[in-house]
Amino acid sequence: xxxxxxxxxxxxxxxxxxxVGDGDGDGGVPEGRLLSRFAEAILGTDEAALATARRELNAxxxxxxxxxxxxxxxxxxxxxxxxxxxxxxxxxxxxxxxADFRATLGIDDFPxxxxx
Amino acid sequence: xxxxxxxxxxxxxxxxxxAAHGRAWKRLAAPGTWLSGAERVAxxxxxxxxxxCGLCRRRKDALSPYTVDGAHDRLSALExxxxxxxxxxxxxxxxxxxxxxxxxxxxxxxxxxxxxxxGVLAQTVAIxxxxxxxxxxxxxxxxxxxxAPTRRRPQGLGEGEAWVPLLAPEDATGAEADLYPAGRPAxxxxxxxxxVPAELRGFFDISDTQYxxxxxxPDFATEHRAISRAQIELVAGRVSSLNGCVY
Numbered sequence: 001x002x003x004x005x006x007x008x009x010x011x012x013x014x015x016x017x018x019x020v021g022d023g024d025g026d027g028g029v030p031e032g033r034l035l036s037r038f039a040e041a042i043l044g045t046d047e048a049a050l051a052t053a054r055r056e057l058n059a060x061x062x063x064x065x066x067x068x069x070x071x072x073x074x075x076x077x078x079x080x081x082x083x084x085x086x087x088x089x090x091x092x093x094x095x096x097x098x099a100d101f102r103a104t105l106g107i108d109d110f111p112x113x114x115x116x
Numbered sequence: 117x118x119x120x121x122x123x124x125x126x127x128x129x130x131x132x133x134x135a136a137h138g139r140a141w142k143r144l145a146a147p148g149t150w151l152s153g154a155e156r157v158a159x160x161x162x163x164x165x166x167x168x169c170g171l172c173r174r175r176k177d178a179l180s181p182y183t184v185d186g187a188h189d190r191l192s193a194l195e196x197x198x199x200x201x202x203x204x205x206x207x208x209x210x211x212x213x214x215x216x217x218x219x220x221x222x223x224x225x226x227x228x229x230x231x232x233x234x235g236v237l238a239q240t241v242a243i244x245x246x247x248x249x250x251x252x253x254x255x256x257x258x259x260x261x262x263x264a265p266t267r268r269r270p271q272g273l274g275e276g277e278a279w280v281p282l283l284a285p286e287d288a289t290g291a292e293a294d295l296y297p298a299g300r301p302a303x304x305x306x307x308x309x310x311x312v313p314a315e316l317r318g319f320f321d322i323s324d325t326q327y328x329x330x331x332x333x334p335d336f337a338t339e340h341r342a343i344s345r346a347q348i349e350l351v352a353g354r355v356s357s358l359n360g361c362v363y
Contacts, residue, residue, distance in 0.1 A: 010346060054250075064130075068342045083363035112211070
């Protein structure tokens with residue numbers, strides 16, 4: 001949802017399909033595919049894939065970007081668990097604002113959606 | 117106390133991240149609100165161990181995790197209920213259900229201990245995943261500190277909005293008056309750990325440095341990090357999607 005909000009500010013129409021499923025494409029975000037690959041690798045178990053994604057991110061966006069990308073990915077890996085384990089609802093405005101792409105992208109079918 | 121350092125990293129880590137992680141490592145080793153220091157460090161160890169648990173793997177692979185029985189591969193002497201909480205939240209949180217929550221908190225694991233456990237687990241995950249991202253081994257666990265939990269429950273908690281009691285911003289007074297950022301609504305994720313305010317404060321101390329400080333979140337006009345705001349939100353969204361989290 002904040003990617004959409006960011007797009008509204010930037011005057012860009014980021015393709016939210018880039019965050020779901022196979023995560024193909026960059027969503028219109030600069031180096032989006034590279035960032036997604038790093039996010040996938042940091043959650044996965046393939047050490048070689050993570051090393052490759054880390055090296056490419058470092059070479060393309062630089063070491064400070066590598067640190068900040070790892071920090072964000074790691075933080076949301078934790079936040080997701082807090083949200084799921086405490087059963088917090090989605091705020092009404094976020095529920096309404098995301099209805100279109102949740103349905104289109106299959107997010108409404110996530111198991112955790114059943115309790116919200 | 118185990119000092120935490122990123123000197124082994126191949127890239128320079130921001131000083132504020134090093135400081136926040138160091139504070140967290142010290143906090144996690146200390147007696148909490150409902151858990152001893154030894155229990156908190158044991159939860160950190162089980163958080164790491166859950167990835168290698170055979171039962172968790174079989175449940176993760178099953179169409180429904182609730183059809184697979186067995187015993188967790190455990191490291192610690194934590195009570196069985198806490199082991200189940202740590203392993204399930206660490207390995208398959210997207211498929212947790214209200215009935216599971218009611219079951220685990222209906223016995224020896226009080227809701228207060230449950231929420232603190234989730235907070236300790238989440239901080240461990242945030243720091244361990246960051247280290248993994250940089251190609252570093254997880255930090256050695258801190259040495260638990262002696263002492264008694266404070267057993268302090270905030271006043272004014274409300275029931276029914278989530279599985280756990282939440283403290284609404286308008287009810288955050290007295291010792292909790294600083295719990296939420298001023299000047300903007302407190303999202304539910306900000307309130308999720310409010311039954312145990314110390315854990316909420318601890319987690320968002322990390323969040324402020326790994327993601328963004330609360331005041332910066334609605335500010336799309338300023339770039340706060342080395343990646344753009346759109347890039348930040350793409351990474352956040354991709355991680356949440358892979359975890360099956362709708363929040």
